[in-house]
Amino acid sequence: MGPELTRPSEPAIITIFGANGDLAKRKLLPALFNLYHEKLLPENFLIVGNGRRSDLETWKRDMREGVETFSRRGKPDEAEWQEFSSNLQFAFGGLDDRGLYEGLRGLITQTEASWGRGANRIHYLSIPPSMVELAIHGLNDAGLNDDKKRDRVVIEKPFGTDLTSAEDLNTKVTAAFDECQVYRIDHYLGKETVQNLLAFRFGNALFEPIWNRSYIDHVQITVSEEVGVEGRGAFYESAGALRDMIQNHLLQVMCMIAMEPPVSFEADEVRNKKVDVLKAVRPIPPGELYKYAVRGQYGAGHSRGEKEPGYRQEEGVDPASSTETYAALQLYIDNWRWQNVPFYLRTGKRMPCKVSQVSIEFKPVPHQIFPGTTGEHFEPNRLIINIAPKEGIVLRFQSKQPGKGMRLQTVNMDFYYSEAFHVEPPEAYETLLYDVMLGDSTLFMRADQEHIAWSIIQPILSAWTNTPSADFPNYAAGTWGPEAGEALIARDGRSWHSLPVEGV
Ligand code: BG6
Numbered sequence: 001m002g003p004e005l006t007r008p009s010e011p012a013i014i015t016i017f018g019a020n021g022d023l024a025k026r027k028l029l030p031a032l033f034n035l036y037h038e039k040l041l042p043e044n045f046l047i048v049g050n051g052r053r054s055d056l057e058t059w060k061r062d063m064r065e066g067v068e069t070f071s072r073r074g075k076p077d078e079a080e081w082q083e084f085s086s087n088l089q090f091a092f093g094g095l096d097d098r099g100l101y102e103g104l105r106g107l108i109t110q111t112e113a114s115w116g117r118g119a120n121r122i123h124y125l126s127i128p129p130s131m132v133e134l135a136i137h138g139l140n141d142a143g144l145n146d147d148k149k150r151d152r153v154v155i156e157k158p159f160g161t162d163l164t165s166a167e168d169l170n171t172k173v174t175a176a177f178d179e180c181q182v183y184r185i186d187h188y189l190g191k192e193t194v195q196n197l198l199a200f201r202f203g204n205a206l207f208e209p210i211w212n213r214s215y216i217d218h219v220q221i222t223v224s225e226e227v228g229v230e231g232r233g234a235f236y237e238s239a240g241a242l243r244d245m246i247q248n249h250l251l252q253v254m255c256m257i258a259m260e261p262p263v264s265f266e267a268d269e270v271r272n273k274k275v276d277v278l279k280a281v282r283p284i285p286p287g288e289l290y291k292y293a294v295r296g297q298y299g300a301g302h303s304r305g306e307k308e309p310g311y312r313q314e315e316g317v318d319p320a321s322s323t324e325t326y327a328a329l330q331l332y333i334d335n336w337r338w339q340n341v342p343f344y345l346r347t348g349k350r351m352p353c354k355v356s357q358v359s360i361e362f363k364p365v366p367h368q369i370f371p372g373t374t375g376e377h378f379e380p381n382r383l384i385i386n387i388a389p390k391e392g393i394v395l396r397f398q399s400k401q402p403g404k405g406m407r408l409q410t411v412n413m414d415f416y417y418s419e420a421f422h423v424e425p426p427e428a429y430e431t432l433l434y435d436v437m438l439g440d441s442t443l444f445m446r447a448d449q450e451h452i453a454w455s456i457i458q459p460i461l462s463a464w465t466n467t468p469s470a471d472f473p474n475y476a477a478g479t480w481g482p483e484a485g486e487a488l489i490a491r492d493g494r495s496w497h498s499l500p501v502e503g504v
Pocket of ligand 1: 225356388
């Protein structure tokens, strides 16, 4: 977030439904506190937590612990925290309780009156998809959707649990709120490096001419996590890697890589171009799913030298669970730019390290002039976009090793955020919350994007649900996933790039 950003001029009242949950503690409150620290919350703001597990004092304590543990800035300054937290309120109640919404309405009216001006009311639904409908009803009945400009609803991913439920949910959401009031979150879109893809591709003339099937051999998108399900076993049982990561985060990153240049940076223009990518994804031929989609589940193993249990032994998980903790897909985008260029996507929990990375491999040189051993370390050019942990962009190319004779070696030309700008990039949720306050929906999912993303994965989801895997667990915690994941890419004579990449 650069110094040019200014406070939103309009006051904001942010209500977090599901405020006793993990997301509020790990992400939302640390993000709001950082925005406060950077003077990027409005002069007048109120943050209301809703849940059924605490009162104001316990919630504040819990949120402070969240900020101390998870904020990129670490422990807050005491006086600053006291100032910030004097703007926190708690609204106790279940989502099916009409009184909750009436109470909120009263609180909003009273707060706006005390400020002497209206506020943007941001209703943040940090709740499971099955509860969203209830909250939408409540907000609707209490008239907390009436003001098309000021009432905004933020909906956390996953939006629905499959194609049908997402469509159904969308009908209900858009019956109560206009599309311009709805902010569907995919936090990957708020990540600085993901946004930087647009700057990199469309702010430079250099790469665009070679950004196509004539020069690019294939694209790999990897989001690996070292952690397991982190106490969220019960939630994860109904999610799985395909729903939790691929339907949203990985497909969105793929859109940023593959989209055509937008005419302008207008929210709808950018989103139209991304939708075009999803529309062009080649349907997986029925009966050939096994060739294009692989699932895995971790068994017991080791991570950082510690013994770790298998997924089926995690709290809240069915001991015979068929939920996948790893998924890999091979997709094609049927258009002029990308015809027959494979996009390999993979994600998994309990892998050797946390990396979110796009690796674009260019075609090899058409004719190798260097004989025999000179090119023994030869690898095709690669552009690596590191989304996490060390945000940056690296170009790998061949160089002559110093000394007599001609020996080639792959070297890196790199750009890292922290080194180039001497700042840590903001957390995705800071960017996204700030944008909601400004009413800028560029980085949020539109209904049609959600719909198409679900329709891409639905055939896989249905097949996996209908036929539980016979070989789970099929990879040990602390490894790169099942053998079938390697076979998926090896069939084409390629392999997953080893991670982390040397020097990156
Ligand atoms: C969330 C998933 O959307 O993304 C989690 O629900 C996952 O399971 C997380 O751990 C990963 O996000 P990040 O920003 O840490 O890569």
